[in-house]
Amino acid sequence: MRGLKGKVAVVTGAGSGIGRAIAERLCEEGCRVAALDWNQDNVEEAAAGMIDAGGEAMTLHVDISDEAAVEAAYKAIVARFGQVDIVCSNAGIFSAERDGKVDDLPKSVWDEVVGVNLTGMYLACKHGVAAIKATAGKGAVVLTGSPTGILGCTPASTAYSSSKAGVHGLSRVMAVDYAQEGIRVNVVIPGFTLSPLVRELVADPEVYEWNVKNIPMRRGAEPNEIAGAVAFLASDDASYMTGSFITVDGGLTAV
Numbered sequence: 001m002r003g004l005k006g007k008v009a010v011v012t013g014a015g016s017g018i019g020r021a022i023a024e025r026l027c028e029e030g031c032r033v034a035a036l037d038w039n040q041d042n043v044e045e046a047a048a049g050m051i052d053a054g055g056e057a058m059t060l061h062v063d064i065s066d067e068a069a070v071e072a073a074y075k076a077i078v079a080r081f082g083q084v085d086i087v088c089s090n091a092g093i094f095s096a097e098r099d100g101k102v103d104d105l106p107k108s109v110w111d112e113v114v115g116v117n118l119t120g121m122y123l124a125c126k127h128g129v130a131a132i133k134a135t136a137g138k139g140a141v142v143l144t145g146s147p148t149g150i151l152g153c154t155p156a157s158t159a160y161s162s163s164k165a166g167v168h169g170l171s172r173v174m175a176v177d178y179a180q181e182g183i184r185v186n187v188v189i190p191g192f193t194l195s196p197l198v199r200e201l202v203a204d205p206e207v208y209e210w211n212v213k214n215i216p217m218r219r220g221a222e223p224n225e226i227a228g229a230v231a232f233l234a235s236d237d238a239s240y241m242t243g244s245f246i247t248v249d250g251g252l253t254a255v
Contacts, residue, residue, distance in 0.1 A: 001029055001231055001232060001235035001236075001237050002235055002236040002237050003235050003236025003237075003239075004026065004029040004030055004031055004086075004231065004234065004235050004236075005029065005030030005031070006030060006031075006032070007030075007031045007032070007085040007086055007136075007139075007234075008031065008032045008033075008034065008077070008081040008082075008083050008084050008085050008086070008136075009023075009026045009031040009032070009033050009034070009085065009086035009087075009088060009234065010033075010034045010036065010074070010077060010084055010086065010087045010088065010124075010128060010131075011023040011026065011033060011034070011035055011036065011088040011090060012036045012037070012062075012064050012088065012089055012090050012091035012120070012124050013036070013037055013064075013090040013091030013092060013144075014033075014035035014036055014037050014043055014046055014047075014090075015035070015037030015038075015039045015041075015042030015043035015045075015046055016037075016039070016042050016046070016195060016196055016197075017193070017195030017196060017197070017198075017223055018090060018144065018190060018193060018195060018223045018226045018227065019035075019037070019088075019090040019091065020035075020042075020046045020223065021222075021223035021224045021226065021227035022088050022090060022226070022227045022230045022231075023035045023046060023047075023050065023057070023088075024046070024049070024050060024224075024227070025224065025227035025228065025230070025231045026086070026088070026227075026230075026231060026234065027050040027053070027055035027056075027057060028053075028055070029231055029235070031085075031086065032055075032056040032057070032081050033047075033050060033055065033056070033057040033058075034057070034058050034059075034060065034073075034077040034080075034081070034084075035047050035050075035057055035058070035059050035060070036059075036060045036062045036064070036073055036091070036124075037059075037061070037062070037091070038061070038062065038063050038064070038091075040059075040061040043059045043060075043061070044059050046059075047059045058076075058077070058080050058081075060073045060076060060077070064091045064116060064120035064123060064124060065115040065116050065119055065120045065123070066123075067123050067127075070120075070123045070124060070126075070127050071127050073127075074127045074128065074130075074131045077131070078131055078134075078135060082135065083131075083135035083136045084128060084131040084132050084135055084136060084139065085132065085136045085139040085140070086139055086140050086141075086142070086234045087124060087125065087128035087129070087131075087132070087139070087140075087141045087142070088141075088142045088144075088230055088234065089120075089121045089124040089125055089128070089141065089142070089143045089144065090143075090144040090230075091116065091120055091121075091124070092116060092117045092120075092144065092163075092164075093112070093113060093116045093117065094113075094157070094160050095109070095113070095160075096156075096157070099113065099156065099157045099158060099159050099160050100156050100158065101156050101158060102158045105158050105159060109159055110158070110159045112159075113159035113160055113163055114159060114162065114163045114166070116163075117160065117163035117164065117166075117167065118163040118166040118167060118170070121143060121166075121167050121170060122170060125141060125143070125170070125174060125185075128141065129141065129174070129178065129183060132183055133181070133183070137182065138181065138182030138183055139182075139183055139184075140183070140184045140185075140186070140233065140234045140235075140238075141171075141174065141183065141184070141185045141186070142185075142186055142187070142188060142230050142233045142234055143167055143170070143171045143185070143186075143187045143188075144167075144187070144188055144189075144190065144230075145164055145167050145168050145171070145187040145188065145189040145245065146160075146161075146164035146167075146189060146190070147189060147191060147247070147249055147252055147253050148160060148161040148164050148165075149161060149163075149164030149165040149166075149167060149168045149189075150165075150168070150189070150253065151253065153214075153252070167187070168187060168245070171185050171186070171187045171243070171245075172243055175242040175243030176243065178242075179242055179243075184233075184238070184239075184241060184242040185242055185243065186233040186238065186241055186242060186243070186244045186245070186246070187244070187245045187246070188226060188229045188230050188233060188245075188246050188248060189245055189246065189247045189248065189249065189253070190221060190226045190248050190249065191215065191220075191221055191247070191248065191249025191250050191252045191253075192211055192212065192215060192220045192221065192249070192250070192252070193220060193221045193222075193223055193226060194220040194221065194222060194223070195223055198220070202220075208220075212250075214252065214255065215249070215250040215251060215252050216250060216251030216252070216254065216255065217250035217251055218250075219250065220250075221248060221249070221250060225248060226248050229246050229248045232246075233246065
């Protein structure tokens with residue numbers, strides 16, 4: 001894709017699943033990648049693979065809900081690479097066991113999920129946009145949203161759905177705020193995606209079929225299928241797109 005080679009991309013949640021696929025795809029496109037994750041072993045393994053494939057990557061062990069840690073991470077990225085061009089704010093958590101209906105949802109679970117999924121997005125964008133403005137001058141931000149932020153398609157996921165709806169609102173305001181400054185802000189909305197954890201949960205064919213029964217394509221997405229959409233939004237091929245939402249969900253939200 002045009003305009004990615006040589007750019008510096010920051011990817012949060014890069015240790016596994018969609019985040020790892022995004023980091024690997026951007027590295028393949030010629031970006032220098034800063035991979036952030038709370039799981040140090042996972043993110044180091046991911047970066048080692050990118051480096052072995054001939055790419056340039058650095059890792060940072062970061063709790064995305066900790067502002068001091070996020071700010072320090074961006075300082076380290078600029079010190080290493082000299083600039084930031086792209087921010088892929090992807091890190092998020094989901095727990096079907098602990099999330100629930102609003103009248104039965106512990107505030108501690110709400111605080112944890114919203115703290116990572118929405119506050120963490122805000123922090124990654126806050127310090128990421130500041131780094132873009134201070135170094136590259138212009139760039140692209142891609143946030144990972146969710147169909148649950150649009151539809152009630154995952155009942156009893158109050159905290160998660162609310163956090164993702166907040167991400168969608170955050171992206172719209174950012175897109176308007178920075179349109180004149182050359183910083184584009186867009187959202188990719190993945191559907192049911194076969195990350196390593198999800199593969200374990202749907203290893204039983206009957207469980208898998210139940211999960212895909214309402215998806216027109218009748219299958220889950222591979223993480224690299226989501227990464228392709230993120231790479232497009234970060235590239236110059238999407239130069240007239242800001243405030244846009246791309247769904248990569250096998251037709252789920254078309255139903």
